[in-house]
Amino acid sequence: MKIIVAIKQVPERDAPLRIASDAKGIEERELQWAMNEPDAYALEEALQLKEKHGGEVVIVSAGPERVGATIREALAKGADRGIHIVADDLAARDALGVAQLLAAAVKPESPDLVLTGLQSEDLGLGQTGVILAELLNLPHASLILQVEISSADSPQAQIKAKRELEEGWFQSIEMPTPAVLTIQSGGNKLRYATLMGIKRAKTKELRTLDATSLGAAAAPVAVLDKITLPQKKKSTQIIPGAAKEAAATLVEKLKSEARVL
Template identity: 60%
Template sequence: MKIIVSVKQVPARDSNLRVASGGKWLDDSDLSYEINEPDAFALEEALQLKDAQGGEVVVVCAGPERAGSTIREALAKGADRGIHLVLPEDAVLDALSTARLLRHAVKNEAPDLILTGLQSDDLGYGQTGVVLAELLGYAHATIIMQVEVLDGALRVKRELEDGWFQYVTLPMPAVLAIQSGIKKLRYATLMGIKRAKMKPVETILAASLGLELGRAAIERVYLPARSKQSQILTGAPEQVAAQLVEKLKFEARVL
């Protein structure tokens, strides 16, 4: 079984986000980056399917030069090879453009299955896998909690709202958007990290593909306004604790 996993590199979760002068994007001068966590779950599911079924896991990533480290990390965890669609450092694409790029990398691979995370932690579109499926003419399913491989088809468990679930059967090739938490994530081993250095990564300059790439139509980025008038308590831990208990008792009257 040939599985492609699409991953993204995003600013690290604990980043101190500052809006760049001009107000259209972030000041990225002191940001560090990591794999988009939902994509780490897609990778884990792909690796476990390969462990069970045999085959190959190929990691595809559209991002600037620095995103190469995220591909290496995936290779260290057990993916077999990588494809890096290299974008300019300041590219912020809409989901349709990202999917067009990924389609280009994927179309000659003829995979059985493509996995993505549910959404990215930076732009949060939650669409790339679905759009990619449409561009490739593949069936898709989203918010997947469990994958069972049948003969030429998949039976997957979808999460619905309010604690409801549903099994869906769909033909391969297919695209699945994996729900976070589907499996426990593995760590790369030292041996894996060593082996990753030898694994092939194909790099393709996005600009060389002649595709129409739309920049996300962001006019302005800003800190959200507070909708509630919150009281921020300050002081040493014992002081704020005592203040809070007073407020909860006499102001909010909930204690």
């Protein structure tokens, strides 16, 4: 079966984030980039399905030239080929705009399954995957932890997926293929990158598509006004006095000010 994994490149978790001067994004200079973690779990799920049922794993990612490194990383971990949608204006697009690019690249591949992380670590919108499903006119499910496939080779292949609900509840759902699933982090154990993987990845196909050739960018439906750092509120109080009195004051404060007692 053919599985497409849509991956986003995001700033490395340790990267020092500074807001750009126009307050519409972050300063990209000196940033280091990494694979969005939920996408890494989507890739892992795809690789495990391939190991079980055979087939092909194709990576799709949109963004400027630097995105190529993240696609290579996915190829090094075991994906078969990559499609890089070269787009320098990704930050100016909303979730719909990005999903349109992905859909245009995915459609001609006619995959059996499209996997992507349920959200990105930088924007955290959680929409791109489901909009992509709508654009492809495919059924979808979100917050997936595990995927099982029965009769993978037949066109009637069925998906059995474990979905995370709230408060420790899970839902088991069945759906037909082809479908789009957005994957929750933590369902699998991620594999580490290996020297052999990197060397083999060098010879794997990485095709580039120009974003402009995939159709004109739609005007964003959702417009970003500005971004700001969260307000830091320092509210630590040190209660003076002997232990007994301090404890009494603390109880009083927890009752009247914090209202947790």
